[in-house]
Amino acid sequence: MPKKFERKPKKKLSVDDYTKGILEGNRIILSQAITLIESTKTAHQEIAQQIIEQCLPHTNQSIRIGITGTPGVGKSTFIEALGNYLTDQERKLTVLAIDPSSQVSKGSILGDKTRMTNLSTNKNAFIRPSPAGNSLGGVARKTRETIILCEAAGYDTIIVETVGVGQSEIAVHSMVDFFLLLLLPGAGDELQGIKRGIVEMADLIAVNKADGDRITLAKQAKRSYKNALHLYPIKESKWTPKVLTCSALDNIGIGNIWKTIVEYQTHAKENDFFAYNRKRQAHYWLHESIQAQLKQRFYNDETIKNTLTSIEKSVNDNRISPFKAAQDLINSFLKR
């Protein structure tokens, strides 16, 4: 029964209990608090918000890194290699994920702990799968809130990974300090196939799988990506994006990548972009939260709960337009 001993007794924790546990680095309490963030129940949400509020002063001493790349680029192996490198350096690492495809396929293709077998048993690494949700915005918000709790628990390096090429990167970009794009050697002429917006976000392009027969190809890819980057406008951070090669599988070039991230951090702190960017992100998240909470209050309202089904039926039967029906519902919600 070793499992049983690991768990806390199931007594109800207070907000202070949660915060205390998190600040002490208790992983079980941290996990439970994240579960509250992910819950759709109002009571859970309220506790979660209070915990976040108490944890907030203990954050901001971290580096937050977004990692993206198309499926097959070797993201899990890369994160495992980088993660092991970092924990060897006494850093404490959190790996979170935002998976937009879970909305379509109703199942996360990311976030399975079994992907990172080594890292998931590492005491200094905390891995949490992508939260479920009906919208990318909701999923992203939960991840943003989770970052705060993890930082308060002492994790100084936050990795947020995502797959897919588009909206999810925008969401991740809105919560990280540094954006890393993983590419394959020879997977296309220069940056063809990668959306311009994603390349513009990248602070570092790492050409992975630079091993075996692919070393020459990877070097060529590095050169051509580097040339392509010249065509992009200067970044607001004044940082010149770097291009490096690595092999996560053979553990080559990982230290170099970390060195570049640290260089960026120094650069961005010196010219104040680092702090400016975090403020701007907070602003963005204020407005994201407003929308999320408005929605939650609406759907949890008793009058709305009682009338929604019949109005949905009218809309389905084409007796009223979706837009007009929404207007009527909102009028009744706001009138009281």
Added chain:
Amino acid sequence: MPKKFERKPKKKLSVDDYTKGILEGNRIILSQAITLIESTKTAHQEIAQQIIEQCLPHTNQSIRIGITGTPGVGKSTFIEALGNYLTDQERKLTVLAIDPSSQVSKGSILGDKTRMTNLSTNKNAFIRPSPAGNSLGGVARKTRETIILCEAAGYDTIIVETVGVGQSEIAVHSMVDFFLLLLLPGAGDELQGIKRGIVEMADLIAVNKADGDRITLAKQAKRSYKNALHLYPIKESKWTPKVLTCSALDNIGIGNIWKTIVEYQTHAKENDFFAYNRKRQAHYWLHESIQAQLKQRFYNDETIKNTLTSIEKSVNDNRISPFKAAQDLINSFLKR
């Protein structure tokens, strides 16, 4: 001064004037009404909603087609070819667009009328660029509402195009009857690189640029895409997705594509999926509208307008968390 004669005098139109003009097929009034939909002003929005409401009974006699494909696949040329084919058959065509990248780049890469030089001067084709907006949801809602007005104006074939591989396709899929995925010959082994969710949505894959040297390659691609489609689950519509080749440039295979769309329509009307799907979409749009309107009411509220700036400052200065600040604002909004 011929321009002047084309325009209506700048008197203020009533809701009935707008509806009458739209039902008569007046393109200028249709354009003006769409501009009201795209406006963020409450007064404009209110008029727009009334126009939509009046137009609603005159819709539903159309076919709505979503078209997607990565940049370089030749979407504009394809839509021009298909559009000219359809107007030759006495159909009336609307081309709308949803462009997710305009959110990042602050400028639409789609929707420029100059892209479709022939079609844009065709009396039976109405082309409207992608609306601007802060969120994909907002942009999509405006496009959905625009469809209603266009259908009321007598356009029986609605094309909604999008670029990008992900969220925007989900939005387009939520407003069309038929989903067409354009691919290039030899652009990858089978369906590699195209996200599974997008392929699952496709009712037809058209391999474009099947001309010149690429004919053999296109035929190979067709075969391999066809094989790949076998691995996908049966669609809810019970329709078996087709794979065709075409050359928009040389105007080859366009008729065949249209034939397939008509076949689908017959199939889906016979088994009632067509109507069922539109009902389901209306349901989806009810909830999208609720969220959009809640947001609009919030930001247009006088109390919120007066306090928002100072709260934004507190958030920027890290004196309050974005989540707690949002909660406080919403409490004050809902209390009155």
